[in-house]
Amino acid sequence: MTDIRLYMFQTGRIRQREVNIKLGAGQDVFYTPIPWFLITHPKGNVVIDGGIAVEAARDPKGHWGAVSDVYWPELTEDTGCINAMQAHGFDPKDVRYVLQSHLHLDHTGAIGRFPNATHIVQRKEYEYAFTADWFAAGGYILKDIDKPGLKWFFLDGPQTDGFDLYGDGVIKMIFTPGHSPGHQSFLITLPETGAVLLTIDATYTMDHWNEKCLPGFLTSAIEVSHSVKKLRMLAEQTDAMVVTGHDPDAWPSFRQAPAYYG
Numbered sequence: 001m002t003d004i005r006l007y008m009f010q011t012g013r014i015r016q017r018e019v020n021i022k023l024g025a026g027q028d029v030f031y032t033p034i035p036w037f038l039i040t041h042p043k044g045n046v047v048i049d050g051g052i053a054v055e056a057a058r059d060p061k062g063h064w065g066a067v068s069d070v071y072w073p074e075l076t077e078d079t080g081c082i083n084a085m086q087a088h089g090f091d092p093k094d095v096r097y098v099l100q101s102h103l104h105l106d107h108t109g110a111i112g113r114f115p116n117a118t119h120i121v122q123r124k125e126y127e128y129a130f131t132a133d134w135f136a137a138g139g140y141i142l143k144d145i146d147k148p149g150l151k152w153f154f155l156d157g158p159q160t161d162g163f164d165l166y167g168d169g170v171i172k173m174i175f176t177p178g179h180s181p182g183h184q185s186f187l188i189t190l191p192e193t194g195a196v197l198l199t200i201d202a203t204y205t206m207d208h209w210n211e212k213c214l215p216g217f218l219t220s221a222i223e224v225s226h227s228v229k230k231l232r233m234l235a236e237q238t239d240a241m242v243v244t245g246h247d248p249d250a251w252p253s254f255r256q257a258p259a260y261y262g
């Protein structure tokens, strides 16, 4: 019997200007950690996002193209999701689902790397990746997403809010658009820890969580604002531990694999 556990991993960091993370901030260099998550579960293990694709470790400019002038990935190959999992004794074949919060370039590292996995994403996010507006198009690296033979399962918008992956309340997907059109966050309920809210990029940092500023990358400020409100209510209802998407100060305070939350 596999225990239900949440493991937190990191594929390096991205170097950019602070204004790219916090709307209206300055031009100072700002580093953001790139988290991803593994949940072990008796019905099959689950990867959330998978961080940056490992190819960007070998050749950042070649893999990301022009957007690397704005966002520069700094990761080593051993932090790629497959390498990191195997180093900690996990078998990629045991991953049953890859859950995508959204499809930005620092969240697509797992797609197509797990032979038995079904990939779950909001249909709107998938479609937008291929049809993005000019200001958002750089965020999608289509070769990370559009791979042959993938098994996808598409969720269709607000009516799928609260989608409960295994029907046992452990992994729920929360529809939180605004940062991107089909963004979702995750409410994980663990046997001992209780509720853990992975906001992902619905709030990059605690500034966003505390409604002090907006993210430097978004498709709708109004949706961002509504999604943050919704997540704050959810955290209050469930007394959740809140994990924001890319906060360089908060992220080191969480247990990193091989430590875990049970």
Ligand SMILES: [Zn+2]
Binding pocket: 102, 104, 179, 201
């Ligand atoms: Zn994003």
